[in-house]
Amino acid sequence: MQSLSGGELTKLFLAVGLARSPDLLFLDEPTNHLDYPALEALRQVLCQFQGAFVTVSHKPFFLDQVAQTTWELSATNLQVYGGNFSYYREQKQLEEAAKERAHETARKELKRTKATILNEQKRAAQSRRSGRQKALNGDMPRIVAGGFKRRAEAVAGQLKIKHEKAMAVATQNVADTKVRTHKAASIQLEEHGKKHRQLIEINHANLWVADRLLLKDIELCLLSRDRLAVAGINGSGKSCLVKAILGLDTTPAVLQGGEVRCADMRTVYLDQSYALVDRTQTVLQNMQRANPALNYQLLRQQLGHFLFWNDDVYKMASVLSGGELARLAIAMITIAEIDLLILDEPTNNLDVTTVDQMVEAINDYQSALWVISHDLDFLSRINITHSVQLKHQTLQPTLYLPSQMLPYQQCLLEDH
Numbered sequence: 001m002q003s004l005s006g007g008e009l010t011k012l013f014l015a016v017g018l019a020r021s022p023d024l025l026f027l028d029e030p031t032n033h034l035d036y037p038a039l040e041a042l043r044q045v046l047c048q049f050q051g052a053f054v055t056v057s058h059k060p061f062f063l064d065q066v067a068q069t070t071w072e073l074s075a076t077n078l079q080v081y082g083g084n085f086s087y088y089r090e091q092k093q094l095e096e097a098a099k100e101r102a103h104e105t106a107r108k109e110l111k112r113t114k115a116t117i118l119n120e121q122k123r124a125a126q127s128r129r130s131g132r133q134k135a136l137n138g139d140m141p142r143i144v145a146g147g148f149k150r151r152a153e154a155v156a157g158q159l160k161i162k163h164e165k166a167m168a169v170a171t172q173n174v175a176d177t178k179v180r181t182h183k184a185a186s187i188q189l190e191e192h193g194k195k196h197r198q199l200i201e202i203n204h205a206n207l208w209v210a211d212r213l214l215l216k217d218i219e220l221c222l223l224s225r226d227r228l229a230v231a232g233i234n235g236s237g238k239s240c241l242v243k244a245i246l247g248l249d250t251t252p253a254v255l256q257g258g259e260v261r262c263a264d265m266r267t268v269y270l271d272q273s274y275a276l277v278d279r280t281q282t283v284l285q286n287m288q289r290a291n292p293a294l295n296y297q298l299l300r301q302q303l304g305h306f307l308f309w310n311d312d313v314y315k316m317a318s319v320l321s322g323g324e325l326a327r328l329a330i331a332m333i334t335i336a337e338i339d340l341l342i343l344d345e346p347t348n349n350l351d352v353t354t355v356d357q358m359v360e361a362i363n364d365y366q367s368a369l370w371v372i373s374h375d376l377d378f379l380s381r382i383n384i385t386h387s388v389q390l391k392h393q394t395l396q397p398t399l400y401l402p403s404q405m406l407p408y409q410q411c412l413l414e415d416h
């Protein structure tokens with residue numbers, strides 16, 4: 001089991017679950033690690049499934065294909081939307097726009113209330129002044145002047161109460177209609193030197209894992225500005241190739257024969273299981289270990305950007321949810337200076353908003369990028385300049401780049 005690739009493990013769990021012919025199926029992030037043929041198979045299984053199913057997923061592309069109803073779970077309630085993810089997104093946008101309009105109206109009303117109060121106060125002061133003036137000029141008998149004064153005071157008191165009430169209602173309306181903005185992680189990637197140079201060159205090498213030949217006659221060249229996408233079905237050797245290039249001693253994967261040249265470079269590898277996060281340490285300890293030069297305040301600040309606040313930072317990494325683990329792993333790598341950033345299925349477990357932030361950060365980042373992902377939504381948005389696939393034990397360029405989503409997906413689905 002331990003040697004199974006990420007996708008192989010997901011497929012095994014799905015196969016075991018479906019074999020029990022359940023009436024009700026709960027799927028928690030079922031698309032994680034799945035390759036394109038497996039995603040297509042899962043889509044078909046779910047579309048033909050006779051029972052009911054509930055799937056938790058952050059993948060719009062997949063949800064649109066399989067779901068008829070969308071539930072939105074927030075900190076305060078669960079709201080049901082009668083449609084797929086795109087329908088849900090449209091409805092959310094309409095709701096947000098209506099909320100903003102209501103808030104705008106409430107703010108205008110508050111402004112109007114303030115102006116009305118000011119006018120009324122001015123008029124009341126004016127009339128008090130003219131009453132006082134008449135009394136001073138002796139135009140009014142003293143007894144009448146006294147009555148006027150008492151009445152004016154009573155009216156002023158009533159007016160004050162009326163104004164306070166109106167202000168309280170208008171202010172409350174503004175507060176009630178305020179749109180609570182959803183906090184999202186902010187991601188920044190630092191890049192190292194800007195020089196254009198060759199980082200990796202492989203000529204005619206073979207990739208082996210534990211006596212098994214995974215890839216033969218590999219030819220690959222990566223320059224410092226390249227943004228490479230690596231595709232291939234589950235178990236084809238995408239993760240092993242990276243591990244062998246980096247020479248990680250935790251894997252039996254090796255490159256043999258031919259020539260393999262790697263420049264002296266700062267590489268950050270975010271692997272599929274977030275192995276860089278030590279599960280026996282807390283969030284803060286992990287962050288400290290990854291960035292020993294940073295002081296406590298900066299570490300807390302960086303963790304705050306990734307939504308780890310207050311006592312969150314003292315949580316053990318072992319209790320973090322999938323998304324939290326991903327956020328911590330990204331927090332740990334993003335302040336280090338990088339020549340080559342390698343992301344292995346980075347969007348698994350990440351919610352839609354965090355994926356958006358990640359896309360933005362990757363698009364700002366200028367150094368070399370190596371991305372392994374089956375998430376077409378994500379891949380199509382990160383300006384991939386080179387694309388290869390692992391197929392029939394060879395590494396070959398794809399005909400299309402992921403930005404051309406459908407033909408790219410089509411060519412990956414062929415011949416498997």
Ligand SMILES: Nc1ncnc2c1ncn2[C@@H]1O[C@H](COP(=O)(O)OP(=O)(O)OP(=O)(O)O)[C@@H](O)[C@H]1O
Nearest residue numbers: 003004005006007008210234235236237238239240
């Ligand atoms: N330590 C190991 N010992 C034996 N076999 C291994 C080991 N690690 C990986 N493998 C096997 O090597 C093959 C390639 O694994 P790898 O993790 O590179 O696949 P992958 O292309 O990254 O797949 P996925 O898309 O599922 O992540 C798989 O069949 C896997 O079972």
Ligand SMILES: [Mg+2]
Nearest residue numbers: 005006238239
């Ligand atoms: Mg892998």
